[in-house]
Amino acid sequence: MNLRALAAKVVFQVLEKGISLSVALPDQQRHLDNGKDKALLAELCYGVMRYLPQLDKQVSDCMSKQMKGKQRIVHQLLLVGCYQLYFTRIPSHAAISETAEACRQLKFEGLVKVVNGVLRNIQRQEKPLATDNDTLAYNTPAWIIKRLKEAYPDSWQNVIEQSHERPPMWLRNNQQSQTRETYLQALAGLEIEAEAGNSPDSILLSSPRDVMQLPGFETGAASVQDGAAQWAATLLAPQGDELVLDACAAPGGKTCHLLELAPDIKLVAVDFDEKRLERVQQNLDRLSLKAECIHGDAAKIDSWWQGDKFDRILLDAPCSATGVIRRHPDIKWLRKNNDIEELAQLQAQIFDHCWKWLKPGGTLLYATCSILPQENKDQVSAFLARTPDATLVPIAEQADPNDIGWQIVPGQNNMDGFYYARLVKD
Numbered sequence: 001m002n003l004r005a006l007a008a009k010v011v012f013q014v015l016e017k018g019i020s021l022s023v024a025l026p027d028q029q030r031h032l033d034n035g036k037d038k039a040l041l042a043e044l045c046y047g048v049m050r051y052l053p054q055l056d057k058q059v060s061d062c063m064s065k066q067m068k069g070k071q072r073i074v075h076q077l078l079l080v081g082c083y084q085l086y087f088t089r090i091p092s093h094a095a096i097s098e099t100a101e102a103c104r105q106l107k108f109e110g111l112v113k114v115v116n117g118v119l120r121n122i123q124r125q126e127k128p129l130a131t132d133n134d135t136l137a138y139n140t141p142a143w144i145i146k147r148l149k150e151a152y153p154d155s156w157q158n159v160i161e162q163s164h165e166r167p168p169m170w171l172r173n174n175q176q177s178q179t180r181e182t183y184l185q186a187l188a189g190l191e192i193e194a195e196a197g198n199s200p201d202s203i204l205l206s207s208p209r210d211v212m213q214l215p216g217f218e219t220g221a222a223s224v225q226d227g228a229a230q231w232a233a234t235l236l237a238p239q240g241d242e243l244v245l246d247a248c249a250a251p252g253g254k255t256c257h258l259l260e261l262a263p264d265i266k267l268v269a270v271d272f273d274e275k276r277l278e279r280v281q282q283n284l285d286r287l288s289l290k291a292e293c294i295h296g297d298a299a300k301i302d303s304w305w306q307g308d309k310f311d312r313i314l315l316d317a318p319c320s321a322t323g324v325i326r327r328h329p330d331i332k333w334l335r336k337n338n339d340i341e342e343l344a345q346l347q348a349q350i351f352d353h354c355w356k357w358l359k360p361g362g363t364l365l366y367a368t369c370s371i372l373p374q375e376n377k378d379q380v381s382a383f384l385a386r387t388p389d390a391t392l393v394p395i396a397e398q399a400d401p402n403d404i405g406w407q408i409v410p411g412q413n414n415m416d417g418f419y420y421a422r423l424v425k426d
Helices: 003-017 021-029 035-050 052-061 069-087 092-105 109-125 134-138 142-151 156-164 180-189 231-236 253-261 274-286 339-356 377-386
Strands: 170-173 194-196 202-205 222-224 243-247 266-271 292-295 310-316 358-368 390-393 406-408 418-425
Touching: 003 021, 003 035, 003 069, 003 092, 021 035, 035 052, 035 069, 052 069, 052 109, 052 134, 069 092, 069 109, 092 109, 134 142, 134 156, 142 156, 170 180, 170 253, 180 194, 180 202, 222 253, 231 253, 231 310, 231 358, 231 418, 243 253, 243 339, 253 266, 253 274, 253 310, 266 274, 274 292, 310 339, 339 358, 339 377, 358 377, 377 390, 377 418
Parallel strands: 243 266, 243 310, 266 292, 310 358
Antiparallel strands: 170 202, 170 222, 194 202, 358 418, 390 418, 406 418
16 A cells, blocks of 8 residues: 555544554554655654644635545545645655555545545645634644643744744663763764753754664663653652652653662552553663553552552653644644643642652652643642642742743753642651
């Protein structure tokens, strides 16, 4: 099956079935052997997600009748074709003919002429993509724009624009293997341009690389992890032989970083999703690290843990993931406005329960990859108001020590959007 047909299948799964791009894309990439083909498939799928409203309007305006039911996959195929015409260097004739052939391979022989006609019409018109309203101008749902305008009245446009940028590739140096300076020298020796980030183990590559090109990657010398996410282990700062809980641990990047910083801690990594928990174990295995991985609910610790209370807890709470849209543009279309209130309720429930399992004098780090106040500073404010034995400890990196936690916005120091609040139990 040709590459455009596979792309249409991915887009259909995301938009019609609600399956995330990180699941749907690899499922179709396995049908391809060539690395360049896999990369092009990813480019087409990510591109459609980034520019969906504009592409959808352009395609819909060129059709007299909209497709429904099973034919929706042909509509998604047209989005793939339209993206090629506007955003890639693929010659127009090749993009159109390959997309029409994909329609045939998807077993919609009767619609091949429609696909061909719509794409040729778009090519001939050479119309600029529509910007008639905020959703079209920013390729972002109206409800997200509304929330960002409220949260960032002076910079919401920049927040959205940064969320559309292609994300850089960050590495986390494993300080158990070598110093960051030594690893930077190893990268330079392979002519891989990189620089040190602001957090102690972070390294920013000038351009993304296949991990197999990175020195010592297979043996655990470094891991791929965004610069913002790397602050989690550093801010929690585990010590000695402490008992540490990594709540909502999957896929395990922060779990591994905690153990790289403090190899002697006893670390319990829990996640509600058993399949994603397997990723935690895979990451631990690659780095030759050990943690107790438990399939369980962080809001019901009593049901799976009969041990002591924890010295430190990392609560990387389930969230809207609005801070990582540049890495996962499908979030814009999979999330709904009412999800935010539901997530905030779940976060509060986990927050309260984890706090019960924290020792007096212990530290809890609340973290999300969201940029919405309802999940971040508002959540922490409400927790402090109902929890008399909780004290908020300012984070040195936050702009104002009086802020409730540290909000990182997308693009800040080349990082993803993230939020941290550090609390100590009296």
